[in-house]
Structures are given as structure tokens and as C-alpha cells.
Amino acid sequence: MTIQTGQVAPDATLFMSPKETAQISDFRGRPVVLLFFPLAFSSVCTQEMCTMAEDYSVYSGLGAEVIGISVDSPYVNEKFAEACNATFPIASDFNREASRAFGVLRSTLGIGLRDVSERAAFVLDRDGRVVYAWVGENPGVMPPFEEIRAAVERLQ
Numbered sequence: 001m002t003i004q005t006g007q008v009a010p011d012a013t014l015f016m017s018p019k020e021t022a023q024i025s026d027f028r029g030r031p032v033v034l035l036f037f038p039l040a041f042s043s044v045c046t047q048e049m050c051t052m053a054e055d056y057s058v059y060s061g062l063g064a065e066v067i068g069i070s071v072d073s074p075y076v077n078e079k080f081a082e083a084c085n086a087t088f089p090i091a092s093d094f095n096r097e098a099s100r101a102f103g104v105l106r107s108t109l110g111i112g113l114r115d116v117s118e119r120a121a122f123v124l125d126r127d128g129r130v131v132y133a134w135v136g137e138n139p140g141v142m143p144p145f146e147e148i149r150a151a152v153e154r155l156q
Helices: 043-061 074-083 097-102 145-154
Strands: 013-017 020-023 032-036 065-070 090-092 105-109 113-117 120-124 130-135
Touching (some): 013 074, 013 097, 032 043, 043 065, 043 074, 130 145
Parallel strands (some): 032 065, 065 090
Antiparallel strands (some): 013 020, 013 090, 032 120, 105 113
């Protein structure tokens, strides 16, 4: 079941880089935007992360941490972040721990790819409580960035 607004976000380990891990709970104390996406370097995922990279200063100006999350390896996500000019982390959920915990692990995608993340967005408040949750029904649809930004602004 997908995590709903009002719930405390589950904790999970993410690979922030090939040699560094972090827990989602490590980011408590500030608003956090978690952007789950299916696959690095696919067209819509690239558009999503590049859009966030362009708008990142708005979120950082509001004191929010943004974390992109996919099941790709930490090495792939490191290159993907460079390609998107992302100055926020694009973390690896290679073990699918966060995707399972948030209820956004998609069993199949396209022509038989299995166990990738849904396109989903969660905004967490400073205490780690979910104040906004969106899960796309179609992986080809971008998240509603205006709603995500508004959720972060309401935390100010």
C-alpha cells in the first residue's frame, strides 16, 4: 500500500553515491522532496530530473532537500545526475528498499521490465511526516511540479 499523507515516512537505505549510503531519516529537520522515477536515461525520467535541476534553486531557497530515487545502480545514477546537471542527489534504491517501503514498486513496465519504481513524489515535513503524496498512474506522465512546490511552500 502506498504511503499516505499524515503518515510518518518509512525509513530506508539509499545509495547516495557509489560509496555513500544514507537513511531517509537522516534528512529530518528540513523539508524533503522525494522523487521516485522508473529508469535513468529514459525520456520522461530525463525530462523530470532536468526540470527539477532547472528549478532546484527554488526548493533549496525554501530550505528543502530534493532527492531523486531510482532502482538503477549508484554508478548509473551518478552519470545520470551529471547528464541532467542535477546538483541535488539522484540516489539508488538498487535493493528496492525505499520503493517497497513507500508502496511504489511497480511489478512490470513496458515489455517486461520488472521491479522498477513508479513515478511518484512525496513531500516530507521537518519531522518526516508525509504532507504531500502523488503516484502517477502512467509512467509517461510528469509529476505535478506546481503542487509539489506549493506543498513545500506551505511548510514555511
